[in-house]
Amino acid sequence: MPDHAVPSPVSARPAARPLTGRIAVPGDKSISHRALMFGALAVGETAITGLLEGEDVLRTAAAMRLLGAEVERLGEGRWRVAGRGIGGLTEPEDVLDMGNSGTAARLICGLLAGHPIFAVMTGDASLRRRPMKRVTEPLAATGAVFRGREGGRLPLAIEGARDPLPLDYVLPVASAQVKSACLLAGLCAPGTTRVVEREATRDHSENMLRHFGATVRVAAEGAGRVIELDGQPELVAAPVAVPGDPSSAAFFAVAALLVPGSRLVIENVGLNPLRTGLFDTLREMGATLTIENPRTEGGEPVGDLVAEGSALRGVEVPAERAPSMIDEYPVLAVAAACARGQSRFRGLAELRVKESDRLLGTAEMLEAAGVRCAVEGDDLVVEGCGGQPPGGGTVRTRMDHRLAMSGLVLGLASRDGMRVDDGAFIATSFPGFTSLMNGAAGAGSIG
Missing domain, CATH: 3.65.10.10 (Enolpyruvate transferase domain)
Structure with a gap:
């Protein structure tokens, strides 16, 4: 297991090419x-x-x-x-x-x-x-x-x-x-x-x-x-x-939606309706996000998730949807940063007791990319850029793997890329994330 006492900085540059092909993410x-x-x-x-x-x-x-x-x-x-x-x-x-x-x-x-x-x-x-x-x-x-x-x-x-x-x-x-x-x-x-x-x-x-x-x-x-x-x-x-983890698939789906010309197929993704709030929200934002080959395995619904480059618009997400997507708000915030108009995510108190204060960390991540946002009580408000955010900043991950991966996706979609202060914790949930993303987005996009 990696030594987390030594930070492992990593950077993401704008995607070298559209995300294409077929990939499989690790198990749920x-x-x-x-x-x-x-x-x-x-x-x-x-x-x-x-x-x-x-x-x-x-x-x-x-x-x-x-x-x-x-x-x-x-x-x-x-x-x-x-x-x-x-x-x-x-x-x-x-x-x-x-x-x-x-x-x-x-x-x-x-x-x-x-x-x-x-x-x-x-x-x-x-x-x-x-x-x-x-x-x-x-x-x-x-x-x-x-x-x-x-x-x-x-x-x-x-x-x-x-x-x-x-x-x-x-x-x-x-x-x-x-x-x-x-x-x-x-x-x-x-x-x-x-x-x-x-x-x-x-x-x-x-x-x-x-x-x-x-x-x-x-x-x-x-x-x-x-x-x-x-x-x-x-x-x-x-x-x-074990089906593919929808929380892991989320990073690749959002990256594909944000990079023009992308069409990425993520195979064998778990589609339990109590886990797919992010996918529902992205569709409300205008995402071209479809399911192929739906099936049931081991009592859980499964399918192949297809994400295509899309122009997104801001959306308001009600608090009652939070339990079905609580781990996906950081990467949803990345999508909102690139959307046209304002997004408001309500009722995110639970994010404060994750691996870090994930609500504060998500806001800091967006600010580091030059995106206007605010934490209002337990709500996160994001002013979308209607395209590529400026980027160029450093994400403070706070020992949180989801902030690290979201920051890298933000780098792929930003004009000047992003730096993550410590990518070591990505291995806690997604070993091989960097190599898989480089395979989809082009060699050297993350490193």
């Missing part, structure tokens, strides 16, 4: 994490194909090994997990180091809450600053005990419940991570675990739980949903084919 990070975790809780051997082999997911694989599962890499994207069964995880002999992955840390808190074992979890400097109470407070109702630094931050000592209780919890904020942590804890508890979300969030956990044999019921309630899980099921190993 959310599904990859869950495939390893649910495989560790299942009886039998789970075969995984298309697993994202970025640093975040590798941290989850290492944690599952420490908790007693057999986790083996068989080849590129091909993994085997021999599970321990529900309640069968064993006490780790070492600290669980989750690196930069908030998803892994929060979901594993739920997994550990239902097991009568002791564990200590830590992460890198960025993750140690991120709030964990939103997960540990509801999980404490199972009987688990969490002891961390001020604000519940990592390092965190976790003592799982010997006789875990089922949860009945209303999410105060839209968070698939908190919901999934509660469901993972509920696997080990008798009775029914019930989670209510006021706004629907990505449902990969529900889909995969059913795939492994759990009984999960979902009912609509207003704009949100009520999820019920029957506790103590026997999860049975099942093959998982």
Whole structure:
């Protein structure tokens, strides 16, 4: 794993040519994490194909090994997990180091809450600053005990419940991570675990739980949903084919939309409707963005995403769409910077507790490119340039991989390019990003 103590600056020049051809992005990070975790809780051997082999997911694989599962890499994207069964995880002999992955840390808190074992979890400097109470407070109702630094931050000592209780919890904020942590804890508890979300969030956990044999019921309630899980099921190993990550595809789709003459096909992209808010928004902006070869794989909709160079216009995005595209706002802001007219993205409070204060970081990125923008409460307002922004500045990434990749896309679309202060963190979610983008946009566009 890379040494993040040494910054790795990288620059993006205006794209050498239109983005063309067919590419495949790495596997979906959310599904990859869950495939390893649910495989560790299942009886039998789970075969995984298309697993994202970025640093975040590798941290989850290492944690599952420490908790007693057999986790083996068989080849590129091909993994085997021999599970321990529900309640069968064993006490780790070492600290669980989750690196930069908030998803892994929060979901594993739920997994550990239902097991009568002791564990200590830590992460890198960025993750140690991120709030964990939103997960540990509801999980404490199972009987688990969490002891961390001020604000519940990592390092965190976790003592799982010997006789875990089922949860009945209303999410105060839209968070698939908190919901999934509660469901993972509920696997080990008798009775029914019930989670209510006021706004629907990505449902990969529900889909995969059913795939492994759990009984999960979902009912609509207003704009949100009520999820019920029957506790103590026997999860049975099942093959998982991980689709391409729509969050990773987003960078290439936006780059193709912004570089005139582009037509790029991104193959095998996951199209779960609770993950595709960005694509819907880009179409509202006038993007030529279509789907070819739609299909279903492993309970998830999949297709080939086709992006063509487009003249975009400003748009207003309502707050209720945020959960379906929360990770994509930085690159959406890049599209808005190149659009004609003003864009306003509402209800982005959740961006403040990502790998960095991603709302502030996105605004600073645009300002570095000479784009007028403002943070108004939890809204981001972007004054589009109607074409190429000036560029020429440096993006402060704040140890945030999505800010780094968005800054590079902005460089491809700007007159004078952009510099990113540290590209090392891109490897946490998208190893090979630079070489893949250079292949699409022309050699030397990024380097």
